[in-house]
Amino acid sequence: MNAPVSSLPVLTLENACLTLQGNAGPVDILHGISLEIEQGQSVGLVGPSGSGKSSLLMLLGGLEQATSGSVVALGQDLTAMNEDALARFRRNKMGVVFQSFHLIPTMTALENVATPLELAGHADAFKRAEEELRAVGLGARMHHYPAQMSGGEQQRVALARAAAPRPAILLADEPTGNLDGVNGQAIMDLLFGLRDRHGATLVLVTHAPELAVLCDRIVHLRDGRIEGETNPAETRDAEPRVSAPRVSAPRDSAPRDSGAVA
Numbered sequence: 001m002n003a004p005v006s007s008l009p010v011l012t013l014e015n016a017c018l019t020l021q022g023n024a025g026p027v028d029i030l031h032g033i034s035l036e037i038e039q040g041q042s043v044g045l046v047g048p049s050g051s052g053k054s055s056l057l058m059l060l061g062g063l064e065q066a067t068s069g070s071v072v073a074l075g076q077d078l079t080a081m082n083e084d085a086l087a088r089f090r091r092n093k094m095g096v097v098f099q100s101f102h103l104i105p106t107m108t109a110l111e112n113v114a115t116p117l118e119l120a121g122h123a124d125a126f127k128r129a130e131e132e133l134r135a136v137g138l139g140a141r142m143h144h145y146p147a148q149m150s151g152g153e154q155q156r157v158a159l160a161r162a163a164a165p166r167p168a169i170l171l172a173d174e175p176t177g178n179l180d181g182v183n184g185q186a187i188m189d190l191l192f193g194l195r196d197r198h199g200a201t202l203v204l205v206t207h208a209p210e211l212a213v214l215c216d217r218i219v220h221l222r223d224g225r226i227e228g229e230t231n232p233a234e235t236r237d238a239e240p241r242v243s244a245p246r247v248s249a250p251r252d253s254a255p256r257d258s259g260a261v262a
């Protein structure tokens with residue numbers, strides 16, 4: 001138990017495969033994925049559309065069961081757990097942000113964020129939820145229903161909901177996909193704040209170079225396989241575009257500490 005925090009494997013996939021039933025028969029989506037992610041690491045998952053990024057995130061979250069191979073999270077074999085155990089595990093240990101948000105349409109933003117906190121037994125669920133929503137710039141939208149919010153606003157509610165219980169593992173699918181520079185920056189601050197302040201492990205699917213480059217590792221997927229891995233630190237420290245050809249250099253985006261919201 002005295003191992004350094006940074007060397008504990010939090011997520012381990014071994015030869016994980018995923019086959020789903022399509023209309024025309026079975027479709028092989030992921031082929032023999034092996035990956036180990038340590039506590040407190042942030043991993044960017046990148047690759048072309050259809051390469052299997054969301055599918056891999058679903059495997060990591062136990063939302064899809066691997067057809068073969070193993071998926072172990074925090075020492076628990078997700079492939080051996082039933083739905084109830086998986087739901088409990090996710091509630092206590094994981095935050096998941098889906099590509100299509102999955103907010104509960106009959107609940108306001110505040111209720112969407114507070115509910116998982118209540119389920120996890122937090123007495124101050126609504127107070128915490130308010131703070132989380134303010135942190136993503138939604139102080140004025142707390143009592144709006146999802147249908148009354150823009151795509152980017154819904155996305156920020158989904159992030160606040162996932163981050164509020166301080167999960168050990170946060171899985172997020174395109175977390176900055178619908179956001180402008182300022183709001184994207186707020187989300188990046190929230191995500192990396194979870195890692196820096198609470199030791200969370202982050203797996204972020206992204207097409208955004210400015211997000212990928214902030215991660216500790218970038219894993220490249222293609223056609224359902226891991227094609228390779230790059231070290232964003234090399235991109236940050238060295239000449240732009242030299243060592244990570246699949247991830248273009250970060251844009252000259254808004255400064256990290258720009259507090260003003262236009």
Ligand SMILES: Nc1ncnc2c1ncn2[C@@H]1O[C@H](COP(=O)(O)OP(=O)(O)OP(=O)(O)O)[C@@H](O)[C@H]1O
Nearest residue numbers: 020021022027029048049050051052053054055056
């Ligand atoms: N339920 C399903 N049945 C059959 N095929 C599926 C199913 N869900 C996804 N696929 C296929 O699996 C492949 C990987 O899909 P996935 O959603 O993981 O890609 P992605 O990398 O996240 O793409 P994007 O960047 O567009 O979100 C795609 O070819 C997709 O058509």
Ligand SMILES: [Mg+2]
Nearest residue numbers: 053054099173
């Ligand atoms: Mg996807």
